[in-house]
Amino acid sequence: xxxxxITQEQADEYAIGSLEPVLERAVALHLADCAACRDxxxxxxxxxxxxxxxxxxxxxxxxxxxxxxxxxxxxRPSPFRRIFTIGRAAAGLAAVIxxxxxxxxxxxxxxxxxxxRQQNSDLQIQIDDALSQKVxxxxxxxxxxxxxxxxxxxxxxxxxDRELNLAFMSPTTDVAAVTSLDETGNxxxxxxxxxxxxxxxxxxxxxxxxxxxxxxQIWVNSGGRYYSLGTFTPDDxxxxxxxxxxxxxxxxxxxxxxxxxxxxxxxxxxxxxxxFVADLSRLRN
Amino acid sequence: MxxxxxxxxxxxxxxxxxxxxxxxxxxxxxSRIDWPDEALMVxxxxxxEHAFAVLYDRYVDLxxxxxxxxxxxxxxxxxxxxxxxxxxxxxxxTFIAERGRxxxxxxxxxxxxxxxxxxxxxxxxxxxxxxxxxxxxxxQPVFSTEPVDPLHSAQxxxxxxxxxxxxxxxxxxxxxxxxxxxxRGLTQQEIATRLHEPLGTIxxxxxxxxxxxxxxxxxxV
Numbered sequence: 001x002x003x004x005x006i007t008q009e010q011a012d013e014y015a016i017g018s019l020e021p022v023l024e025r026a027v028a029l030h031l032a033d034c035a036a037c038r039d040x041x042x043x044x045x046x047x048x049x050x051x052x053x054x055x056x057x058x059x060x061x062x063x064x065x066x067x068x069x070x071x072x073x074x075x076r077p078s079p080f081r082r083i084f085t086i087g088r089a090a091a092g093l094a095a096v097i098x099x100x101x102x103x104x105x106x107x108x109x110x111x112x113x114x115x116x117r118q119q120n121s122d123l124q125i126q127i128d129d130a131l132s133q134k135v136x137x138x139x140x141x142x143x144x145x146x147x148x149x150x151x152x153x154x155x156x157x158x159x160x161d162r163e164l165n166l167a168f169m170s171p172t173t174d175v176a177a178v179t180s181l182d183e184t185g186n187x188x189x190x191x192x193x194x195x196x197x198x199x200x201x202x203x204x205x206x207x208x209x210x211x212x213x214x215x216x217q218i219w220v221n222s223g224g225r226y227y228s229l230g231t232f233t234p235d236d237x238x239x240x241x242x243x244x245x246x247x248x249x250x251x252x253x254x255x256x257x258x259x260x261x262x263x264x265x266x267x268x269x270x271x272x273x274x275x276f277v278a279d280l281s282r283l284r285n
Numbered sequence: 286m287x288x289x290x291x292x293x294x295x296x297x298x299x300x301x302x303x304x305x306x307x308x309x310x311x312x313x314x315x316s317r318i319d320w321p322d323e324a325l326m327v328x329x330x331x332x333x334e335h336a337f338a339v340l341y342d343r344y345v346d347l348x349x350x351x352x353x354x355x356x357x358x359x360x361x362x363x364x365x366x367x368x369x370x371x372x373x374x375x376x377x378x379t380f381i382a383e384r385g386r387x388x389x390x391x392x393x394x395x396x397x398x399x400x401x402x403x404x405x406x407x408x409x410x411x412x413x414x415x416x417x418x419x420x421x422x423x424x425q426p427v428f429s430t431e432p433v434d435p436l437h438s439a440q441x442x443x444x445x446x447x448x449x450x451x452x453x454x455x456x457x458x459x460x461x462x463x464x465x466x467x468x469r470g471l472t473q474q475e476i477a478t479r480l481h482e483p484l485g486t487i488x489x490x491x492x493x494x495x496x497x498x499x500x501x502x503x504x505x506v
């Protein structure tokens with residue numbers, strides 16, 4: 001939201017009050033920083049406020065007046081009340097009588113309004129500055145959150161690395177070299193099978209990314225049947241590390257392949273093979 | 286700032302001390318009764334209690350009516366109206382003249398205050414296990430008898446009639462969506478749930494409703 005302008009539709013939804021709270025806050029933050037959108041939102045708010053005028057005209061109880069003046073700390077509300085108890089004709093007559101006097105006052109009031117507008121304009125600039133600082137603070141907070149998330153991800157990855165290293169060193173682990181076929185070019189990989197912990201890792205580098213609609217899928221063959229271990233996607237650098245649990249009922253495997261399947265994976269092995277675990281005497285630690 | 290529009294008689298403008306009126310209060314009020322809203326706000330910034338009294342009497346029915354429309358409870362509507370006017374007195378500088386008409390600002394303040402109360406009441410009822418749904422419709426306020434300021438009231442009535450006409454001219458489903466959002470404080474998703482309609486339909490109705498309202502009112506109000 002911060003980088004793009006709001007639409008007229010969003011301004012209308014904001015003004016009428018129908019936006020979801022999260023989006024409403026995002027729009028408010030954006031308006032604090034964008035004068036063009038703020039003007040559009042104010043126009044929409046003016047329109048929306050007219051809807052309030054459609055309420056049936058009601059009159060509050062007379063005691064409200066006393067309550068309001070008392071709560072406002074205005075010390076002598078009672079004399080005010082009398083003026084409004086005079087009849088309609090008297091009020092109209094009074095209005096005519098004072099009109100001339102009021103006109104003189106109005107001329108000077110216009111000057112005062114100009115002064116006030118200037119003050120308001122200065123105040124608005126200060127408010128805008130304060131809001132800009134608030135937005136900057138929000139952006140810094142968001143950045144800090146992002147960095148905390150990144151740190152958490154790195155910590156998680158470090159933990160995964162430790163676990164993989166331990167698996168490499170475990171005497172119960174089979175590490176198999178993986179042979180690359182034409183499709184994957186210079187890619188190299190290892191399949192790490194920890195039969196004791198029932199976990200399996202596949203690590204490869206220099207893997208080309210698959211186009212949209214395709215994915216890599218890894219399979220192990222046991223007893224003449226292929227079992228899917230799942231799908232994986234390499235990162236931008238072509239590195240892939242995939243970890244999963246050994247399928248139920250399997251203790252070992254005879255061979256393993258990586259195929260290219262449709263996005264989301266395939267229930268049976270269908271696509272072309274790009275990796276093949278050829279030597280199953282394997283590199284037993 | 287010098288206040289040239291007010292007599293500089295000591296005691297007319299008081300800040301934090303007892304008022305000593307050198308003119309009868311009625312005369313002070315009468316001298317301001319024709320002032321436009323913005324001029325009254327200027328005077329209120331300068332702590333002119335008479336200006337506040339005029340503004341209160343000019344708009345209290347409107348503020349109360351809008352509050353009651355949202356809250357459907359006379360006592361709560363009076364509480365909300367009180368908050369609006371007390372805030373207006375205590376923080377008049379929050380009205381920025383460049384932002385538009387005073388009436389629009391006042392109505393926005395009123396609606397926001399009433400909807401806040403409505404949502405708070407919803408949360409309280411939910412917490413206390415009370416019934417949810419429409420507010421109590423049984424409490425009825427006293428209906429207005431006659432306007433206080435005939436000239437201003439007539440203009441206001443004319444404006445209300447134009448807006449009511451524009452809203453009434455909307456297709457019913459669009460009008461309902463706008464009213465649920467504005468007077469009930471419901472989000473689009475909540476309106477969709479209440480009306481058993483898809484969210485996209487509600488968004489469209491609100492968009493079309495606001496467009497038509499804008500076209501109908503831009504030259505008239």
